[in-house]
Amino acid sequence: MATPALVDHCTELLAPLGAVRVKRMFGGWGYYVDELFIAIVAGGRFYLKVDDRTRERFAAAGCEPFVYDAARQAVALSYWSAPADALESPALMEPWARLAIQAALGARAARAAKAVPRRRVR
Numbered sequence: 001m002a003t004p005a006l007v008d009h010c011t012e013l014l015a016p017l018g019a020v021r022v023k024r025m026f027g028g029w030g031y032y033v034d035e036l037f038i039a040i041v042a043g044g045r046f047y048l049k050v051d052d053r054t055r056e057r058f059a060a061a062g063c064e065p066f067v068y069d070a071a072r073q074a075v076a077l078s079y080w081s082a083p084a085d086a087l088e089s090p091a092l093m094e095p096w097a098r099l100a101i102q103a104a105l106g107a108r109a110a111r112a113a114k115a116v117p118r119r120r121v122r
Helices: 004-017 055-060 084-088 090-115
Strands: 020-025 028-033 036-042 045-049 065-070 073-081
Touching (some): 004 020, 004 028, 004 036, 004 084, 004 090, 055 073, 084 090
Antiparallel strands (some): 020 028, 028 036, 045 073, 065 073
16 A cells, blocks of 8 residues: 555656646555656555667566456566666656656657558558
């Protein structure tokens, strides 16, 4: 369970990157920076958005994926725990949060591309 202190601390870690909005969701918290969804707090841990380009950097730093049980099956989302040292200050969090922003922007662009109807060429 996320404590109010953890939720506030994570908000402070992201504050230098832009306007932070926190929203309660699914027993945890979602974090938006400039209305871009980039992080969650669940199970007392802080997770940042990843994609195929950024996942290996998180893995190399010893981070772990966010996994939850759904209908007796483990489901991994595209969020990985933040490195332990990044939780110490906004300056240490900034490069990791920027990777999360990059991943979230990529996901947004992919969704937008799928939503655009394709015209037939005759």
